Amino acid sequence: MLLAGILADPAVLAALGLKPRGEPVALPGRLSAAPSAGLAADSWPRWDRNAAGHVTAVPIDSTPDLARYAAIMGLAPALHGDTPVLGVGDTGDDATGEADPRLAAEIAADLLAQPADQTPENLRARLPMIAWRTASRLRAQAERGAPDAPGPAEVDRVRIEARATPYARYFAVEELLLRHRLHLGGWSDPLLRAVFVSGDAVVVLPWDPVRDRVLLVDQLRAGPVARGDAQPWLYEPVAGRIDPGETPQSTARREAMEEAGVTLGALFPVPGHYPSPGIIAEFIYGFVGVADLPDDAATVSGLDAEGEDIRGHLVDRAELTRMALDGRIVNGPLLILALWLDRMADRLKAADPPR
Missing domain, CATH: 3.90.79.10 (Nucleoside Triphosphate Pyrophosphohydrolase)
Structure with missing residues (x-):
């Protein structure tokens, strides 16, 4: 199988647990703009095979995780000869901008981390909320990631020991089992906290x-x-x-x-x-x-x-x-x-x- 577009990015490959099985392949044509590729379902670039230029694709061995991701994201393979190509769709050329590979990779990792009893159809319905949450986490890390007053000075000051999602629809409720450093030194006992999760x-x-x-x-x-x-x-x-x-x-x-x-x-x-x-x-x-x-x-x-x-x-x-x-x-x-x-x-x- 060949992966093209945002799926061929090294960060997305790593999030999906994939490694190239050979050198990249140059496919004829070009891909349309698709700024939501990897961020929303059914938002993949159109492959114009007759356009000038080439599309870089990466050969991989398909895995169950990739199949699950494709089902969630509404991805169906196109064919290059007899070889399936994943990462292209029907998004029109009226879109502008480029997809964010880091965000797409984090969303892929978050999707694959969902419980196995969550069906692809259920996860696709929840995808906007999951993507909001993922984007919010990256924004928080970029803007507020350095430890600062107040709170203990150590970098290692909160440990999440378990995470569950007892309610998940448009929004979600997460249960966190966590411990944190105490103001007087040492660590707290495990604390169970419920948090309403939406997005920024x-x-x-x-x-x-x-x-x-x-x-x-x-x-x-x-x-x-x-x-x-x-x-x-x-x-x-x-x-x-x-x-x-x-x-x-x-x-x-x-x-x-x-x-x-x-x-x-x-x-x-x-x-x-x-x-x-x-x-x-x-x-x-x-x-x-x-x-x-x-x-x-x-x-x-x-x-x-x-x-x-x-x-x-x-x-x-x-x-x-x-x-x-x-x-x-x-x-x-x-x-x-x-x-x-x-x-x-x-x-x-x-x-x-x-x-």
């Missing part, structure tokens, strides 16, 4: 510095419903999960358009945070985004495929501050954005916006 998210507050007003949204939220809150519609910022391959900034711009129909200009980063670190493995990136917010900017929007029913509200910035201080805002990320903007608005108006 972005919140962004569209702000018109000329009119000095912001755009808030509201929609029904399941958390307040489950708590029994009589008011489960909350004022919120625009928000959304960071898709694998996206940056926090590109997510902010995409979600502003999807949720509010707003195009953002300059983005000002607001300090990120863990909303509830004792039980939720989620990190939230915050932004204030410059936008043109005329009187007709507040609309009803959202994606029907995601069951979204989102209404916009134009609010003067001074009123937003009053809402934050008198308790009319109970969405934590919006509180942070509102108070940060109250502190920083004059400085942002006076400075050249970041490019």
Whole structure:
């Protein structure tokens, strides 16, 4: 069998437990762009055999792990003569950008680490959540990987002895059996902790510095419903999960358009945070985004495929501050954005916006 595209990358080969069985092979033609290859199912590059150029492919011996991965990812082999070629599909040429081999490799490793009783069909349904979680882990390692205060100074300070996933659908609950170094020295007894696992998210507050007003949204939220809150519609910022391959900034711009129909200009980063670190493995990136917010900017929007029913509200910035201080805002990320903007608005108006 030959592996082409992202599957021929050494990091992905290693994650799948594969070794080349010979020198690379040059296949005729070219592959289309496929930035989601290895990150999402059925997102593989088209192989144009008649185009000028060549495609590098790696010969390997197929394994059960590779077959399981292919079934999860919607991969069917193409043929080069009598030799099957894996790693190509039907993605069109309208895509741009390149897939991230490190992320694709980590997703492959995470998929193969799932329990054997999880069927390929089940794992394919969970793939977006698994990929979100994988991308979030890599982002955390890159941005917050060095030990720092607070906590014990040693690099080896947390050991995960066992990990289980008793609930796994769109989101998941993980049980961790862990030990950690103690402030007074030594190690803790084994601790069993349950964590709600989603993925990193972005919140962004569209702000018109000329009119000095912001755009808030509201929609029904399941958390307040489950708590029994009589008011489960909350004022919120625009928000959304960071898709694998996206940056926090590109997510902010995409979600502003999807949720509010707003195009953002300059983005000002607001300090990120863990909303509830004792039980939720989620990190939230915050932004204030410059936008043109005329009187007709507040609309009803959202994606029907995601069951979204989102209404916009134009609010003067001074009123937003009053809402934050008198308790009319109970969405934590919006509180942070509102108070940060109250502190920083004059400085942002006076400075050249970041490019």
